Amino acid sequence: PPHTAAPAAYRVLEPEDIPDYLRERGHWTGEAIEVHEVSDGNMNRVFVARDPGGGRSLAVKQALPWVRVAGPSWPMSPARADAEARAYRQVAAVAPDTIPAIHGYDTDNYALTMEDMSDLRVLRTHLNEGGEYGSVSRHIGTFVAALSFATSDFGMASADRKALVATSVSPELCKITEDVVLSEPYLDHEHNHWHHSLDDLAAAFRADPALRTEVAALRHIFMTSAQALLHGDLHTGSVMVGTRQGADVVRVFDPEFSFVGPIGFDLGLYWGNVLVSELRAHALGTPGDHAEQLALSWDAFEAELRRLWPARIDTFFDDAYLDRFLTQVWSESLGFAGTEIIRRVIGFAHLTDLTTLPDPGPASRRALLLGRELILRRDRLRDAAGVRVLVEE
Ligand code: SR1
Ligand code: MG
Numbered sequence: 002p003p004h005t006a007a008p009a010a011y012r013v014l015e016p017e018d019i020p021d022y023l024r025e026r027g028h029w030t031g032e033a034i035e036v037h038e039v040s041d042g043n044m045n046r047v048f049v050a051r052d053p054g055g056g057r058s059l060a061v062k063q064a065l066p067w068v069r070v071a072g073p074s075w076p077m078s079p080a081r082a083d084a085e086a087r088a089y090r091q092v093a094a095v096a097p098d099t100i101p102a103i104h105g106y107d108t109d110n111y112a113l114t115m116e117d118m119s120d121l122r123v124l125r126t127h128l129n130e131g132g133e134y135g136s137v138s139r140h141i142g143t144f145v146a147a148l149s150f151a152t153s154d155f156g157m158a159s160a161d162r163k164a165l166v167a168t169s170v171s172p173e174l175c176k177i178t179e180d181v182v183l184s185e186p187y188l189d190h191e192h193n194h195w196h197h198s199l200d201d202l203a204a205a206f207r208a209d210p211a212l213r214t215e216v217a218a219l220r221h222i223f224m225t226s227a228q229a230l231l232h233g234d235l236h237t238g239s240v241m242v243g244t245r246q247g248a249d250v251v252r253v254f255d256p257e258f259s260f261v262g263p264i265g266f267d268l269g270l271y272w273g274n275v276l277v278s279e280l281r282a283h284a285l286g287t288p289g290d291h292a293e294q295l296a297l298s299w300d301a302f303e304a305e306l307r308r309l310w311p312a313r314i315d316t317f318f319d320d321a322y323l324d325r326f327l328t329q330v331w332s333e334s335l336g337f338a339g340t341e342i343i344r345r346v347i348g349f350a351h352l353t354d355l356t357t358l359p360d361p362g363p364a365s366r367r368a369l370l371l372g373r374e375l376i377l378r379r380d381r382l383r384d385a386a387g388v389r390v391l392v393e394e
Contacts, residue, residue, distance in 0.1 A: 008108075008109050010109035010110070011066075011079065011109055011110055011111065012110065013063070013065060013066075014046070014048070014061065014063050014110065014112065016036045016037065016038055016048055017036070019034070019036040019048050019050050019061055020034040020036065020050065022061070022112075023050055023059065023061070023114070026105060026107065026114065028059060028104055028105065028114050029050070029059070031052055031056070031057075033052060033053050033054070034050050034051070034052065035050070035051045035052075035053045036048055036049070036050045036051075037049055039060075039119070040069060041123065041238070042069070042238060042255060043068060043069060043070045043350055044064070044065075044068055044069055044070075044077070044081070044257065045062055045063060045064050045065060045069055045082075045257075046062070046063050046065060046069060047060060047061070047062045047063075048060065048061045048062075048063075049117050049119055050117075051117070058117035058119065059104065059114055059115070059116075059117055060101075060114070060115050060116065060117045060118065060119075061112055061113070061114050061115075062082075062112065062113045062115065063079075063082070063110060063111060063112040063113075064079035064080075064081050064082035064085075064111040064112075064257070065077075065079060066078070066079050070350075077173065077177075078173055079111035080111065081111075081171075081173065081174055081257050082106075082111035082112065082113065082257065083108065083111070084169075084171045084174060084256075084257055084258075084259055084260075085113065085255070085256055085257035085259070086103070086106040086113060087168070087169070087259070088169075088230070088232070088233075088256035088257070088259030089103050089113075089256060090103075091152070091165075091169075091230055091259075092148060092230075092232075092253075092256065094151070095147050095148050095151045095152070096144050096147050096148060099140065099144045099251065099252065099253050100252060100253055100254065100256075101115050101116040101118055101241075101252050101254055102115065102116040103115050103116075104116075118241045118252055118254070120243060120245070121241035121242060121243035121250060121252060122241065122242055122243055123237070123238055123240070123241060124137060124237040124238070124240040124241065124242050125236070125237040125238045125274070125278075125352070125353065125354065126353075127242055128237060128278045128281075128354070129278070129281065129353060129354055129357065131282075131287065132242075134294055134297075135242065135249050136249045136251065137240065137242050137249075137251050138271075138275070138294040138295075138297040138298040138301070139297050139298065139301040140249075140251040140301075141235070141240070141251075141253075141268075141271050141298050141301075142268075142297065142298035142299060142300065142301025142302035142303075142304075142305065143301045143302070143304075143305045144253060145232075145235075145264065145267050145268055145298075145302050146301070146302045146303075146304075146305030146306045146309070147305060147309070148229065148230055148231075148232075149228070149229040149230075149264045149306065150229075150305075150306055150309040150310075150313075151230075152165060152229045152230035152261065153228055153229040153264075154314075154315060154318075155309075155310070155313040155314065155315065155318060156309070156312070156313065156314065157314065158314055159315070165230065165261060166227050166261045169230060169259065169260050169261045170260065170261075171233075171258070171259065171260040174233070174257060174258045174260070175223075175224070175258075175260055175262075177258075178223065178233070178234075178258060179220060179223065179224060180192075181344060181348055181349045181350065182340055182341065182344045182348070183216060183219060183220035183223055183340055183344075184216070184220060185344075185348055185349065186206065186340075186343050186344045186347050186348040187206055187207055187212065187213050187216055188207065189207065192348065192349035193347055193348055193349065194347075194349075194351075195346060195347040195365070196346075196361050196362050196365050197362075198362035198363075198365075198366065199346070199347065199362070199365060199366060199369065202347075202366060202369050202370075203347045206343065206347065206369070206373070209373075211377065212373055212376060212377065215336070215376045215377060215379075216340060216376060218336075219333070219336045219337060219340055219376070222263050222265075222333060223262060223263060223266060223337075226262060226263040227261040227262065228261070228262065228263050228264050229261065229262075229264050230259060230260075230261050231258075231259060231260060231261070231262045231263075231264070231266055231267045232253060232256045232258070232259060232267050233256060233257070233258030233259045233260055233262070233266070233267070234255060234256070234257070234258040234270065235253070235267045235268075235270045235271050236270050236271070236273070236274045236341070237271070237274040237275070237278065238255075238274075239253060239254060239255045239256075240252070240253055240254075241254060263330075263333055263337075264330050264333075264334075265329075265330050265331075265332075265333030265334035265335075265336070265337050266333075266334075266337050268298065268299070268302065268330070268334035268337075268338075269333065269334040269335065269336065269337025269338040269339075269340075269341060270337065270338070270341050271298060272295050272298070272334060272335070272338035272341075273337070273338040273339070273340075273341030273342045273345070273372070274341065274345075274352070274354075275291050275294045275295065276291060276292075276295075276338065276342060276368075276371060276388075276392065277342055277345060277352055277354045277355060277368055278291060278354050279291035279292070279392055280354075280355070280364045280367050280368050280371070280392070281354040281355060281358060281364060283364065283367070283392075284358050284360075284363065284364040285358070290389070291392075292385045292386070292388050292389035292392060293385065295385040295388055296384070296385035296386075299331065299334075299385065303327060306323070306327070307323070310323055332379045332380050332382075333379070335375050335376075335378075335379040335382055335388070336375065336376050336379040338372075338375050339371075339372040339373065339374070339375030339376035339377075339379070340372070340376060341372075342368050342369070342371060342372030342375070343368075343369060343372035343373065343376075345368070346365045346368050346369050346372070347369065355368065370394075371391055371392060374391050374394075375388070375391065378391075
């Protein structure tokens, strides 16, 4: 069973605890600290502590012994923060500029003290308000390729890889994904909910054997395909964007779902969220070309992987195998994008992209249909132009 007990020293931090907490842990020496809670994700609490004079600032993120948005009725070990701290260390070795600076990890309270990113914006919020992508899709593609190569059997010696797979096992968090993303939306489950206009489609998806078999295949890939270390939850709420000193800044954060899994799961989550954002834009009469973002992220991913390929450790993996591998990652990414879209419409955790529309019904219906086609046609869709056709349909 999952371990839900926290260490005896564990306490749920409240905003008023943060000043002493930061001082005791040596993160803050000045007098005044202003604290406010900025929790946004489904799982954890986040506080920002600031010098009211406008000097330094820090963020503290704590895992609770339950799923934050569900409350104590959905217990969840706060030890998930160990996985997040570990993932940040692993990613820092590969792409240090793409993640926030981590100042410390408190194993008693399952709390990370890290860079305050309040000057940046959550990509989802930015897109919901009509913001441009800028360079973010390229960054995401390059990031996934760099992390994938460095933590795959291409970039690591066989024995080191086995050790990585072992230390990165994360049963409780993977089970959440296996449930809320990759099975519950296709079953009768108390977690599921949807817009009242979608009763027919939700029932049709539960009764569609072809769809369920394809989702079962993707779920099995998620459970068994230990290709590379993943972020594990790479949706547009896990990315911050903005500019600092005139340069684009992209920060990928919240890697608590990290484990060694199929690379297409990271790309697919990003794509699923990009496509839902497209459907929001369509509903508001301001269509973009978000399929272009799929192409940009894929091209950056492929270019970076091909750039790194000559440095692979095991040259039995030849160039022809790389082509085959890329084809497989492409199609799995499309399939996982489809599952991400569907679970965000009829599963547990929905997206503000759709829920804040004046009428979420029509765009949500389009999203469900798009998600289903991505899953069913993933092996036949050859490029982003093909995905664009599906979106237009
Ligand atoms: C119960 S957790 C629901 C979702 O929140 C996280 O951000 C993950 O996306 C997870 O699937
Ligand atoms: Mg998260």
